[in-house]
Amino acid sequence: MLRTIVIACAIIGLATTFARADDRPVKIGWIMSYTGPGAAAGAIADAAIAAFQKQNGVLVAGRKVQIIRRDTTGPAPDVARRIAQELIVGEKVDFLAGMDYTANTMAVAPLSTSAKVPLLIVNSATSGILAKHPYAARFGFTTTSVAKELAIYAAKQGLKNVYTFVHEFEPGLDAEAMFIREFKAVGGGIAGSVRAPMKTTDYSPYIQRIKDAKPDAVFVFMAAGELPSIFLRQCKEAGLDQTTRIIGTGDIVDEANLPTAGDAALGVVTAFHYTPTHDSAVNREFAAVYSNVAPDKSLNFIAATTYDVLHAIYFAVEQQKGELNPDKTMETIKHLNFESPRGPIEIDPDTRDIVQTIYFRKVEKRDGKLVNVEFASVPGVKDPGSAR
Structure with a gap:
C-alpha cells in the first residue's frame, strides 16, 4: 500500500509539473500607440495579431501566447520607459515587442538590455539604434x-x-x-x-x-x-x-x-519594404485572413511587420520547446530567415537588423x-x- 501511495504521489507530482508548464503563458509586452497621433498603428497591429493567430493558433510548444498591450500615446519616451518597466518587473514578460517611434524605442532598449528581455522592433526606423542593445532586433526598416x-x-x-x-x-x-x-x-x-x-x-x-x-x-x-x-x-x-x-x-x-x-x-x-498588392502566395493568404478579421482596417507595413515579429517569437519558442532562455532566443532570432508577406527576409547576425527586398x-x-x-x-x- 505504501509503495502504491508513493507511486501515485509521484505521478500526481509529475502531472502537476507538466500542468504548470502548460499553464504558464508566453507573455509578450506589446508597446505601441493606441491613442494620440499614432493610434492607427496600434489598431493595425492588433488586427495583424488577430490574423496571425487565426492562421497559427494561440498555443506554441504547449504554451498559450498572451499579448499584454500598453499604450504609449504617441512619441512619449517617459511613458514608454515606465510601461516597459511595469511589463518587465510586474508582468514578467518573456518578450517586449511593437515599438513605433524611435524616441520610445531608445527609452525602452536599455531596460531590455539590463533585464535580458528580447525586444523585437516593428517600426522605429532610425539607423544604428541596435548597436548597444544585444537583446534588440529590428523587423521593420530604416x-x-x-x-x-x-x-x-x-x-x-x-x-x-x-x-x-x-x-x-x-x-x-x-x-x-x-x-x-x-x-x-x-x-x-x-x-x-x-x-x-x-x-x-x-x-x-x-x-x-x-x-x-x-x-x-x-x-x-x-x-x-x-x-x-x-x-x-x-x-x-x-x-x-x-x-x-x-x-x-x-x-x-x-x-x-x-x-x-x-x-x-x-x-x-x-x-x-512592403506593398499590400505584393504578388506572393504568403501575402495573398495573409491579406485574405487579415481582411476577414479586420475588414475596416487597411493592410499596410505595420501589419506585415507585426506578422513577422510574431512568426519570430513562435519560432523561437518552438525551437526551445517552450522553455525560454533569452540568450538562446537571441541566437535563434539572429539567424532567422523565412518567407514573409513582404518577401524573403532575414536578420543580419552581426547587427540584428533586417535584411530584405x-x-x-x-x-x-x-x-x-x-x-x-x-x-x-x-x-x-x-x-x-x-x-x-
Whole structure:
C-alpha cells in the first residue's frame, strides 16, 4: 500500500509539473500607440495579431501566447520607459515587442538590455539604434536603406537636381543625409533642403520654396499618418505636381491614408519594404485572413511587420520547446530567415537588423481604388548605417 501511495504521489507530482508548464503563458509586452497621433498603428497591429493567430493558433510548444498591450500615446519616451518597466518587473514578460517611434524605442532598449528581455522592433526606423542593445532586433526598416536605393533610382531615371523635404526628427534627418550623400555620389545635384516640424499642417511656404528652386524632383520623407496626405494635396493645389516629380519613402503614401490623399497621390513613386498588392502566395493568404478579421482596417507595413515579429517569437519558442532562455532566443532570432508577406527576409547576425527586398512602387488607380503597384525591386538590402 505504501509503495502504491508513493507511486501515485509521484505521478500526481509529475502531472502537476507538466500542468504548470502548460499553464504558464508566453507573455509578450506589446508597446505601441493606441491613442494620440499614432493610434492607427496600434489598431493595425492588433488586427495583424488577430490574423496571425487565426492562421497559427494561440498555443506554441504547449504554451498559450498572451499579448499584454500598453499604450504609449504617441512619441512619449517617459511613458514608454515606465510601461516597459511595469511589463518587465510586474508582468514578467518573456518578450517586449511593437515599438513605433524611435524616441520610445531608445527609452525602452536599455531596460531590455539590463533585464535580458528580447525586444523585437516593428517600426522605429532610425539607423544604428541596435548597436548597444544585444537583446534588440529590428523587423521593420530604416529610412537610410530606402533613401539610398531611391537616390540610385533617381539618378538612373535621369533626374539631375532634386530638392529634399523631410520631417524634422531622427528618421527624417537620416533619410535626408543618406539621400543627399548617395545622390551626389552618382553625379546628382541637390537644389535645396528643408525640414518641417512634425506638427506642421500648412506646407505652403515649403512648397513655394521648392517651386522657386525648379528641381526635377522632390524627395520626401514624412512619418506615416494623415500629414503626408495634407502635404500631397497642398502640392497639387499649388501645381507642384505639374512641374516636379514627387518621390519618397513609402510612408508618404501609406495605404491607410491614400483615400485621404485622393488623386494628389497619383503617380507618386516611392521605395518601401512592403506593398499590400505584393504578388506572393504568403501575402495573398495573409491579406485574405487579415481582411476577414479586420475588414475596416487597411493592410499596410505595420501589419506585415507585426506578422513577422510574431512568426519570430513562435519560432523561437518552438525551437526551445517552450522553455525560454533569452540568450538562446537571441541566437535563434539572429539567424532567422523565412518567407514573409513582404518577401524573403532575414536578420543580419552581426547587427540584428533586417535584411530584405526594397520595392519601387507607383500609385495607380485600379477598380476605382488608389493602390501602390510594384514595378522594380532590389533584393538583400541591409541598413547602410550599421551594415558591416
